[in-house]
Amino acid sequence: MEEVTMLKAVLLDISGVLTEDGEALPGALEAVARLQERDLTLRFLTNTSRRTSAKVCEDLQALGFDVAPAQVFTAPGAIRRYLARHRLCPYLLIHERLEPEFADLPSGQPDAVVLGDAEQRLDYAHLDEAFRLLLDGAPLLAVGTNRYFRQAGTLHLDAGPFVRALEYAAGVEAHVLGKPAGDFFHAVLEEAGVAPDEALMVGDDVECDVVAAMDVGLQACLVRSGKYCAGDEDKAPEARCEASLADLVEALLATR
Incomplete structure (x- = not known):
């Protein structure tokens, strides 16, 4: 072939x-x-937006895969590089285990919204705060538009449906980086x-x-x-x- x-x-x-x-x-x-x-x-x-790039690599190595950190590409890693390159301060609507991925970025008044699989943080209060920032002109940066993922044999909501909800509510289009x-x-x-x-x-x-x-x-x-x-x-x-x-x-x- x-x-x-x-x-x-x-x-x-x-x-x-x-x-x-x-x-x-x-x-x-x-x-x-x-x-x-x-x-x-x-x-x-x-x-995945529940683990840092370093953790993803570490977990693969623990299972026996011969993987080097430079071979692993994650959507959150792509977002972190984008934020640093454009000098943006993010409002992080992400899972708590992912926070170390963005620890080296400057803090301050958010001027970008980062949306991942935030699990329990995907509640009304957090989504509403993201909505207000988007109305003020902040870009919406998304890990992906996956509709669901599989865990323990069943399908679960991924970040995609929440990306679409914010796009619809704020009249914006997400910049998908994964x-x-x-x-x-x-x-x-x-x-x-x-x-x-x-x-x-x-x-x-x-x-x-x-x-x-x-x-x-x-x-x-x-x-x-x-x-x-x-x-x-x-x-x-x-x-x-x-x-x-x-x-x-x-x-x-x-x-x-």
């Missing part, structure tokens, strides 16, 4: 592809190790030194991982693990679809 022979990088979504509920998915450790034995650049991507934003994928590709058509994105979210990656020119594979639901592959008929990362790696390496 021509697209496989030119493959130089594999971008791996973490939750639902490598891990679920804090454990490595069957075959994931071996699959990553096999990719690392080949001349392929690996990057690990996540929109998946499915094209800028997020381009930043990863630029750091890895590969062109879009030389990289394969592997994810369990057909919209935010697979379709979004293909929209910016990447190859993509949907795995039937994590938040995958039957029929998702019909939304991205041009993408590969495999039962798991292990099955994908087996197929990829068989053609190299």
